[in-house]
Amino acid sequence: MCSDDVFITLIGKSYGKVVTVMKKLLIIKTGGTFPIIKGQFGDFEEMIRTAVDLKSEEVVVAPVYKGIEVLPALENIGAIIITGSHSMVTDREEWSEQLKVWLQQIVHFQIPTLGICYGHQILAEAFGGKVDDHPKGIEIGTTTISFTEAGREDTLIGCLSPVLYRSIKGSNQGINEIISGIVGHVTHSQTVVKLPKQAVVLANNDFEQHHAFKLNHMYGVQFHQEFTADIIHAYIDEQRAQLEARGLCVDMIHKTVVDNEYGKQLLQQFILHAGLKKEIPKVPSSASNGIFTIHE
Numbered sequence: 001m002c003s004d005d006v007f008i009t010l011i012g013k014s015y016g017k018v019v020t021v022m023k024k025l026l027i028i029k030t031g032g033t034f035p036i037i038k039g040q041f042g043d044f045e046e047m048i049r050t051a052v053d054l055k056s057e058e059v060v061v062a063p064v065y066k067g068i069e070v071l072p073a074l075e076n077i078g079a080i081i082i083t084g085s086h087s088m089v090t091d092r093e094e095w096s097e098q099l100k101v102w103l104q105q106i107v108h109f110q111i112p113t114l115g116i117c118y119g120h121q122i123l124a125e126a127f128g129g130k131v132d133d134h135p136k137g138i139e140i141g142t143t144t145i146s147f148t149e150a151g152r153e154d155t156l157i158g159c160l161s162p163v164l165y166r167s168i169k170g171s172n173q174g175i176n177e178i179i180s181g182i183v184g185h186v187t188h189s190q191t192v193v194k195l196p197k198q199a200v201v202l203a204n205n206d207f208e209q210h211h212a213f214k215l216n217h218m219y220g221v222q223f224h225q226e227f228t229a230d231i232i233h234a235y236i237d238e239q240r241a242q243l244e245a246r247g248l249c250v251d252m253i254h255k256t257v258v259d260n261e262y263g264k265q266l267l268q269q270f271i272l273h274a275g276l277k278k279e280i281p282k283v284p285s286s287a288s289n290g291i292f293t294i295h296e
Contacts, residue, residue, distance in 0.1 A: 023078030025054060025276055028071070028099070029063040030118050031085030034238045037231065044083040047226035051264045052271045068098040079112045079274035081267075082119025084224060088190055089121045089131040100126035112274040113218040114267075117188055120213075120220035127196035127215060134191040137246060139207045140236060141256035145223065146181040151202035156219060157212055159269045160262055182262045184211075184223030185232040187239070192220070219270070225263030232257055 027045045032038065041047060045061045060077065062070045065085065087093060103113075103126040115123040121131045151157045162181055192210045195201065203212035203221075212221045224232070233254060236243070240250050271277050 022058070023076050023276065025052070025059045025271070025274075026072065026074075026077045026080045027059060027061045028080060028082045028119070029061055029065065030083050030096070030099070030122070031065050031087050033086075034235075037234050037238065040234065041228075041231050044226065047231070048081060048083070048267065051226050051267045052277075053268075054271070054276070058276070064095050064099050065093075066095075068095050068102065071102060074106060074109055074111065077111060078276050079271065080114070081270075082113070082115040082122060084117035084119060087118065089118065089125060090133070090190065096122060103127075107216075107218075110217045112270070114270050115218070115220045116226065117222060117224055120222050121190060121192055123215070123218055123220045124192040124194075124196055124199070124210075124213070127199070127218075129192055129196040129199065130194040131190055132193045134189055134208075136207055138187070138189040138243070138248075140187045140232075140239070140243070141185070141253045142183050142229070142232065142258045142260070143186050143205060143207065143223070143256070144181050145184050145203050145205050145211050147203050148201050150200045150214075151212065154202055154214060156269055156273050157202045157214075157266070160265060181205075183258050183260050184225070184263055185227040185229070185257075186223045187232070187235050188222060191222075221266070223263065225267045227263060229257050229259040 027048060029043075029045055032043050033041075042050065045059070049056070049059055060072055062072060064070060065087065087096065089096065099122060103123065107127075113123070115121070125131050147157065147160075147162065152162075160182055163183075186208075191208060192213070195210060195213055196215055199213045199215040199220075201210055201213050202219075205211060208222055210220075211223060212219065214220075227235075236250060236253050236257075243250050243253065268277075272279070
């Protein structure tokens with residue numbers, strides 16, 4: 001989409017002046033983060049707004065988990081981001097089911113749309129996919145993610161510069177391997193087990209077969225682009241009891257965390273792709289390439 005498509009020209013009634021109004025980002029909020037994390041880093045919408053460097057007046061937040069009626073008219077909306085949530089898609093909450101219907105109703109507007117985690121999963125279900133509990137349990141920490149051929153060629157996902165990362169598997173001597181890909185912060189125990197018809201897989205890894213997909217003008221991304229290393233560390237700590245109940249070593253999960261700019265870069269590229277900005281800040285070279293060490 002060309003950036004010119006997201007500007008509206010209005011004629012001022014009093015003076016006949018031409019006023020240019022830029023369209024806004026609609027953040028569909030499907031839940032809130034933990035209170036302690038909100039107090040330190042802000043809620044999901046604030047994490048996103050910080051990552052893409054938009055002012056509060058450039059963003060419309062619709063907390064649909066409080067009721068679907070909060071969704072605004074779309075005349076001034078240039079892009080949509082659907083947040084993550086602590087809810088489960090398979091719980092079929094009323095607001096979530098209504099959101100799927102709304103997404104189906106507005107698809108003909110072809111507004112660039114990005115779903116994150118829960119948003120990724122609800123997009124898939126809205127258009128014929130299926131979500132269920134992940135058979136392998138929970139994926140949490142920082143994980144390695146590889147692009148498919150379609151992902152490497154995609155105009156959005158393909159903008160990320162893959163790095164080389166060393167994967168250390170096992171707790172003994174380990175098996176080292178150098179792989180090309182990116183890293184991302186994750187916390188999820190549900191997954192898209194079936195993609196919508198005509199959806200294309202853009203990214204995956206050994207744990208998650210659908211880390212990113214594209215369906216026309218819509219993108220679903222399982223990993224949290226709005227999270228920083230500090231935020232995912234906080235998420236790990238907040239879920240310590242549940243993780244230990246699953247027999248997982250929390251200290252080892254903390255060791256997987258790698259500071260990186262890939263999520264932020266993807267969000268910024270989406271905003272650029274949608275035309276809400278004409279340029280984005282340059283990502284530091286140390287964050288866009290190099291060798292990361294991931295403990296798995």
